[in-house]
Amino acid sequence: MPDRYAGFDEPYWADYRDALRRGPPDGRAVLPAPEDLNACLPTGTVSGGGQPIRFVDADRLPNTDYERHIFETGEVSTRRNSWHDVFNALVWSRFPAVKAALNARHRAEIIAGMSPGDAGRRGPVRDALTLLDESGALVVTHRADVSGIMARHDWRTLFVDHRDRWRNDIAVFVVGHAVLEKFLDPYKAITAHAICLRIEPAPGRFARAELRQRVDRELAARIRSGLCLNSTAELQPLPLMGIPGWWPRPEQDGGFYADTQVFRPATGKRNPLIIELE
Incomplete structure (x- = not known):
């Protein structure tokens, strides 16, 4: 330790x-x-x-x-x-x-x-709350297409074709404490359950702490009001080690993303939830 x-x-x-x-x-x-x-x-x-x-x-x-x-x-x-x-x-x-x-x-x-x-009986709401609390991530972007790409499990588009977007267009905040624990001994298949949040302007225009505080405040209001986290279906899987620069070894190439045991194809049609922040 x-x-x-x-x-x-x-x-x-x-x-x-x-x-x-x-x-x-x-x-x-x-x-x-x-x-x-x-x-x-x-x-x-x-x-x-x-x-x-x-x-x-x-x-x-x-x-x-x-x-x-x-x-x-x-x-x-x-x-x-x-x-x-x-x-x-x-x-x-x-x-x-x-x-x-x-x-x-x-x-x-x-x-x-x-x-x-x-x-x-726990019910679907408590299941969703627990999933975000333990394994959650927040994907913040000003782009309207990101949630749909995630819902289709189009990992090559998300992580390879749009690799440059992860600098300024997409920010990720890990809020699941069980996921943070996994990072102590990282492995390729670490997967979070994500909510996609749309914000203007682009995340890269904010200081990290400023963006985090805004996301914290505005997402909390929506959770309290019941506008989200009513079902685990609102949360989308996100293989975190696919994010450019997150895998600690230099193997983020075509073969890396071809591993369907980690970057799994979608098994059905999903209607992605995207939360609009003010």
Whole structure:
């Protein structure tokens, strides 16, 4: 673990690099404790219920309903020495509005599911919320055709023919903490479940932090209002190591993208969801 603290140069770490390079306090060869992670949160970070977020040792919160407890108290159950939970905390620090919106929708669905006959049933909304939370990515672009290309699984067009678009026309934000954990030991088939967001002007016209904050704020409003994440069908698979420059070895050639075990063809017609940002 400690040898990772000096790196994180790969492009997929862009939004988390500074926090990861700081590593654990006092140079300890362990991951930061839950209480240490609280320092990474922006001022005013709150749960879906408006309670100040703080990361609490999971041993202190046995048998709690995870999402409902966060909503009502702001306490996020966090295991010690768990990369998975560290990355969850870091996503809270970078996308606090989206995380709070996911939490609010989870809680609303939990309450709705308490009616007779529905108890214990997760349903399509919670499945979609969880998929974005664990494995999600946000594809931000000003181009109207990107979502359709993704829906057709036209990977050669997306990654090869339009390779230059990834400099200024398309930005990707990884918000799934399980995906971030996979980047510690990357492999070719890492795949996210993506929402496509259209924005004007081109993403390259924004500073990265400015674009991230805008996306966080505006996507959160749509999640809370129920305009998206009502079904997992709204999320599109995105093989992340196909993004130009993301695979850590120099094999992103024709043979690389011909691997249909990773860059799989579409199995049916999809109606892609694209969220228009203001």
